Amino acid sequence: MKMANLAINHINKSFGNLTVLKDIDIAIEDGEFLVLVGPSGCGKSTLLSIIAGLDDHTSGSITIDGKSVQGLEPKERDIAMVFQSYALYPAMTVEQNIGFSLEMSKMPKPERLERVGKVADLLQIRHLLKRRPGQLSGGQRQRVAMGRALVREPKIFLFDEPLSNLDAKLRVEMRTEIKKLHQRLGATIVYVTHDQIEAMTMATRIAVMKDGILQQFGTPEDIYDRPANVFVATFMGSPPMNLLPAVIVDGSQGLSIQGADAMLPVPFSAVTRAPQGKKVLLGIRPEWLSLASTSTYQPTLDLYVEVVEPTGPDIFVALRLGEREIMGRLPTGSRTRVGEKARFAVDLSKAVLFDAETGIAI
Amino acid sequence: MSLSKRLGKIMPAIVLSPSLAVVTLCVYGFMAYTALLSFTDSKMFARFDFVGWRQYGRLFESPRWIIAIENMAIFGTLYIVCATCLGLFIAILIDQRIRFEGVFRAVFLYPMALSFVVTGVIWQWLLNPGLGLEHMMRELGWTSFTFQWLIEPNRAIYTIVIAGVWQVTGFVMALFLAGLRGVDTEILRAARIDGAPIHKVYTRIIIPALRPAFLTVFVIEAHLAIKSYDLVVALTKGGPGVSTELPSTFMYSMTFTRNELAVGAASATVMLVTLASIIIPYLYSELRHEPTT
Numbered sequence: 111m112k113m114a115n116l117a118i119n120h121i122n123k124s125f126g127n128l129t130v131l132k133d134i135d136i137a138i139e140d141g142e143f144l145v146l147v148g149p150s151g152c153g154k155s156t157l158l159s160i161i162a163g164l165d166d167h168t169s170g171s172i173t174i175d176g177k178s179v180q181g182l183e184p185k186e187r188d189i190a191m192v193f194q195s196y197a198l199y200p201a202m203t204v205e206q207n208i209g210f211s212l213e214m215s216k217m218p219k220p221e222r223l224e225r226v227g228k229v230a231d232l233l234q235i236r237h238l239l240k241r242r243p244g245q246l247s248g249g250q251r252q253r254v255a256m257g258r259a260l261v262r263e264p265k266i267f268l269f270d271e272p273l274s275n276l277d278a279k280l281r282v283e284m285r286t287e288i289k290k291l292h293q294r295l296g297a298t299i300v301y302v303t304h305d306q307i308e309a310m311t312m313a314t315r316i317a318v319m320k321d322g323i324l325q326q327f328g329t330p331e332d333i334y335d336r337p338a339n340v341f342v343a344t345f346m347g348s349p350p351m352n353l354l355p356a357v358i359v360d361g362s363q364g365l366s367i368q369g370a371d372a373m374l375p376v377p378f379s380a381v382t383r384a385p386q387g388k389k390v391l392l393g394i395r396p397e398w399l400s401l402a403s404t405s406t407y408q409p410t411l412d413l414y415v416e417v418v419e420p421t422g423p424d425i426f427v428a429l430r431l432g433e434r435e436i437m438g439r440l441p442t443g444s445r446t447r448v449g450e451k452a453r454f455a456v457d458l459s460k461a462v463l464f465d466a467e468t469g470i471a472i
Numbered sequence: 473m474s475l476s477k478r479l480g481k482i483m484p485a486i487v488l489s490p491s492l493a494v495v496t497l498c499v500y501g502f503m504a505y506t507a508l509l510s511f512t513d514s515k516m517f518a519r520f521d522f523v524g525w526r527q528y529g530r531l532f533e534s535p536r537w538i539i540a541i542e543n544m545a546i547f548g549t550l551y552i553v554c555a556t557c558l559g560l561f562i563a564i565l566i567d568q569r570i571r572f573e574g575v576f577r578a579v580f581l582y583p584m585a586l587s588f589v590v591t592g593v594i595w596q597w598l599l600n601p602g603l604g605l606e607h608m609m610r611e612l613g614w615t616s617f618t619f620q621w622l623i624e625p626n627r628a629i630y631t632i633v634i635a636g637v638w639q640v641t642g643f644v645m646a647l648f649l650a651g652l653r654g655v656d657t658e659i660l661r662a663a664r665i666d667g668a669p670i671h672k673v674y675t676r677i678i679i680p681a682l683r684p685a686f687l688t689v690f691v692i693e694a695h696l697a698i699k700s701y702d703l704v705v706a707l708t709k710g711g712p713g714v715s716t717e718l719p720s721t722f723m724y725s726m727t728f729t730r731n732e733l734a735v736g737a738a739s740a741t742v743m744l745v746t747l748a749s750i751i752i753p754y755l756y757s758e759l760r761h762e763p764t765t
Binding site (some may be wrong): 162164183184185189190193194195197198199200201202210214215248258298404 | 475582658659661662663664665666667669672676677681683742
């Protein structure tokens with residue numbers, strides 16, 4: 111399998127006064143799985159179209175395998191794309207659909223059929239080759255769309271929300287399957303989604319976007335544990351990260367939680383970086399809270415348990431601290447009762463601080 | 473309560489029955505009557521002396537009917553092929569996100585708003601050597617220009633094709649345009665990624681996807697072609713001589729001017745059967761299964 115690195119260099123795109131993409135700068139290595147994630151309208155699909163060469167950009171450049179693809183037609187960029195609606199050709203059989211790009215590049219028929227057959231075996235759709243798209247289920251169409259991309263053996267695969275039209279169960283299955291495919295082929299992939307779980311589970315690199323601006327680019331662990339700003343912190347993860355307004359006190363050593371009579375030390379990551387009196391937001395993911403045992407030496411908060419939601423593997427608990435609501439995630443079997451006050455330990459080695467005014471991580 | 477309920481139940485039947493009765497009598501009744509007449513030896517008036525298939529034999533021995541059928545074949549084929557190709561071509565051009573699309577659509581659709589008689593008269597003037605195109609070109613200085621299809625027996629049928637195509641093309645265009653608008657734009661993007669040149673995109677992907685539109689267009693054109701009558705009457709009156717005779721004009725003159733009522737009825741029955749053989753399979757396939765996309 112061919113591979114290639116991809117660099118998106120300071121891409122801007124605007125229509126008149128409307129800026130769609132602003133100075134997007136991302137680079138990935140051979141064989142990486144880049145997920146572009148963000149709410150709808152954030153420009154992620156536009157960026158994908160620009161990489162594909164289907165849309166123009168205003169300034170900046172795209173390089174694939176070290177070479178600029180400026181002005182090249184999509185077919186000359188050695189890429190393949192899977193579309194949200196699958197975009198299968200309705201009047202062609204599955205076999206013709208998959209083989210169409212090879213036919214267009216004038217590959218002789220025997221060789222073409224062999225390649226199509228190989229891909230069909232890989233995706234387990236050989237029995238569907240003579241059918242037309244109208245006779246296939248959603249999951250089968252999805253496989254055909256992937257087959258059409260795989261058969262070209264491109265340098266880079268582009269996926270535009272390919273799973274959003276599938277039902278929940280199939281979506282999880284296909285997620286695993288695409289990830290397996292990525293591991294097996296070692297291909298470079300750019301994948302667009304609005305689903306943060308898809309992003310976390312599949313990516314080796316995530317780019318979080320909002321309003322045409324790149325918010326953070328990093329590994330899934332970076333994004334999840336060390337979000338660059340409040341938007342990333344709350345967009346990634348479900349339930350989202352808890353944000354508690356606080357003020358730095360005690361010579362930059364302590365946090366006074368606003369709206370509650372509670373104090374915590376400053377998280378390790380922000381020690382010495384936050385001046386006395388600064389207004390901040392303390393970010394705590396639900397699973398960074400745990401029921402405190404008597405031997406706990408972590409700092410604790412006394413929280414009032416309002417709602418308990420068992421999900422099977424975990425229990426979500428809605429907690430109250432003064433006027434603030436906090437979500438916690440506890441392992442099944444934790445002893446909590448609605449209406450009681452319990453002592454929770456906070457993992458300050460993970461907790462993060464954000465500047466309350468700019469929303470940027472400290 | 474029960475009266476109004478019962479009234480409510482039979483009201484649809486009451487409201488529909490007059491038109492149902494009229495349609496049954498005036499359409500299907502007279503169709504059957506015509507078919508019946510074609511098996512008699514009626515001349516000027518209807519008589520019920522049955523003679524079996526003899527009138528059909530006479531019909532197909534009549535050279536004038538053979539000319540009418542040959543003309544029908546020429547006219548029908550050219551009319552369907554030209555209008556379909558031209559309509560599709562214009563629809564593809566209009567589908568290129570052009571400006572003033574609404575204006576162009578209206579301009580091309582406008583001929584359909586005219587009656588066949590008006591179309592016939594317009595083209596009669598345009599094609600008349602002394603008045604129209606030939607006259608204009610000569611006025612402009614091209615004195616040797618001749619365009620006399622309207623008065624040449626071998627060419628006159630083509631003038632009917634021209635006028636007919638001019639009238640129906642806009643409608644065909646509208647049907648194809650609706651079909652083109654139904655094609656998913658992501659398919660076009662996928663085709664670009666697959667490296668298909670623009671003509672292949674049309675011949676391999678888009679036009680095959682328009683199959684249902686083609687079927688509709690064909691059926692509409694075919695039945696318009698077979699029943700076209702007023703166009704010929706207004707444009708050439710079947711002439712010069714009988715060179716632009718069509719089955720419909722043949723039927724009219726046999727029935728109402730040449731006192732051969734039974735032969736006219738036989739020709740009408742032949743036309744009916746031809747039309748039915750086109751339209752019934754179409755309706756059957758349309759009503760049987762929903763189009764799959």
